[in-house]
Amino acid sequence: MGALLLLNRFVPLALVILAPIILNIVLVHASMAPSGLPVATVVLVLELYLAWVHRRAYAPLLAARSA
Structure with missing residues (x-):
């Protein structure tokens, strides 16, 4: 993964x-x-920073689905 x-x-x-x-x-x-x-x-902070930078990629995962 690294x-x-x-x-x-x-x-x-x-x-x-x-x-x-x-x-x-x-x-x-x-x-x-x-x-x-x-x-x-430090590793946790770096992970959170990268997740924040790539937050647009996670938007579909967190969006509510309409029926």
């Missing part, structure tokens, strides 16, 4: 796949190993 980000291919898909992994990393460091929390926080 390769997709580095190659700038399918970035929104890569972010969706990486989001739960990054969240788990942050939660583990917050609860069990706080020494790694600064790095995990």
Whole structure:
């Protein structure tokens, strides 16, 4: 997935796949190993920034469907 980000291919898909992994990393460091929390926080911030930059790609996922 990191390769997709580095190659700038399918970035929104890569972010969706990486989001739960990054969240788990942050939660583990917050609860069990706080020494790694600064790095995990930086990764989380970078993920959120990229998700914000590509927010138009997520609009159809979050739109209400009409019957």
